[in-house]
Amino acid sequence: MVTNLSSEIKHICFDLDGTLINSARTIYKSTLKTFDDLNIAYQLPENEFNKMIGMHFVDIFHYFKIDVPDFEIFISHYKKVYFDFIDESVFYFGVKDVLEFLRKSSLKISLLTTKAQDQTERILEHFNITKNFDFIMGRTNGIPHKPDPTPFFMICNDLKVNPENSMIIGDTELDILCGKNANAKTVAVTYGYRTIERLKEFSPDYLINDLTEIKSILKF
Numbered sequence: 001m002v003t004n005l006s007s008e009i010k011h012i013c014f015d016l017d018g019t020l021i022n023s024a025r026t027i028y029k030s031t032l033k034t035f036d037d038l039n040i041a042y043q044l045p046e047n048e049f050n051k052m053i054g055m056h057f058v059d060i061f062h063y064f065k066i067d068v069p070d071f072e073i074f075i076s077h078y079k080k081v082y083f084d085f086i087d088e089s090v091f092y093f094g095v096k097d098v099l100e101f102l103r104k105s106s107l108k109i110s111l112l113t114t115k116a117q118d119q120t121e122r123i124l125e126h127f128n129i130t131k132n133f134d135f136i137m138g139r140t141n142g143i144p145h146k147p148d149p150t151p152f153f154m155i156c157n158d159l160k161v162n163p164e165n166s167m168i169i170g171d172t173e174l175d176i177l178c179g180k181n182a183n184a185k186t187v188a189v190t191y192g193y194r195t196i197e198r199l200k201e202f203s204p205d206y207l208i209n210d211l212t213e214i215k216s217i218l219k220f
Helices: 024-037 046-050 057-063 071-082 095-103 117-126 150-159 173-181 196-200 213-217
Strands: 011-014 108-116 135-139 166-170 185-189 206-208
Touching (some): 024 046, 024 071, 057 071, 071 117, 095 108, 095 213, 108 117, 150 166, 166 173, 173 185, 173 196, 196 206, 206 213
Parallel strands (some): 011 108, 166 185, 185 206
């Protein structure tokens, strides 16, 4: 395991939900509201749902055997009601301080999420952290999503950094696998939507209990 990355790492790529922002209640309530508004039958236990946050909705609905006749209609309505519950979302400990600290460093900072691009941009604006990122990549039609490394490669290309000189920080197996598929360093946060045991199954380079530990990993 690398012990000093201060000279090796040029770029840090963050996940959003479960990593920077605890949005579980917002996501869950928005999902139920959308189902109700569209008259979609469902059985969706909150605790079980939370364990799958970060995965594509299509995969989550398939797992819970929820029939969504038109996924695009679902997503469109979901994005409309999401901000009715935005106050249920909060920053995790240390996030704002770490983002401000990194913003003043020489590192490139990006965000890669499975949320839609337009929704992602609105959320970052709501929390006033857009300025902290050099590149923001949400889900875009025609572009594979995590754990496929394609969107991460696109970020690296735009920022003119090598994937192997990058670090992905996230709370799920999707983030870890995306990083490994791109030959980047991987950091899994233990406070998000997966258990420590689950994260260890995918052997991230680092496990951290709060985001401020990034400073010590990078020897800042």
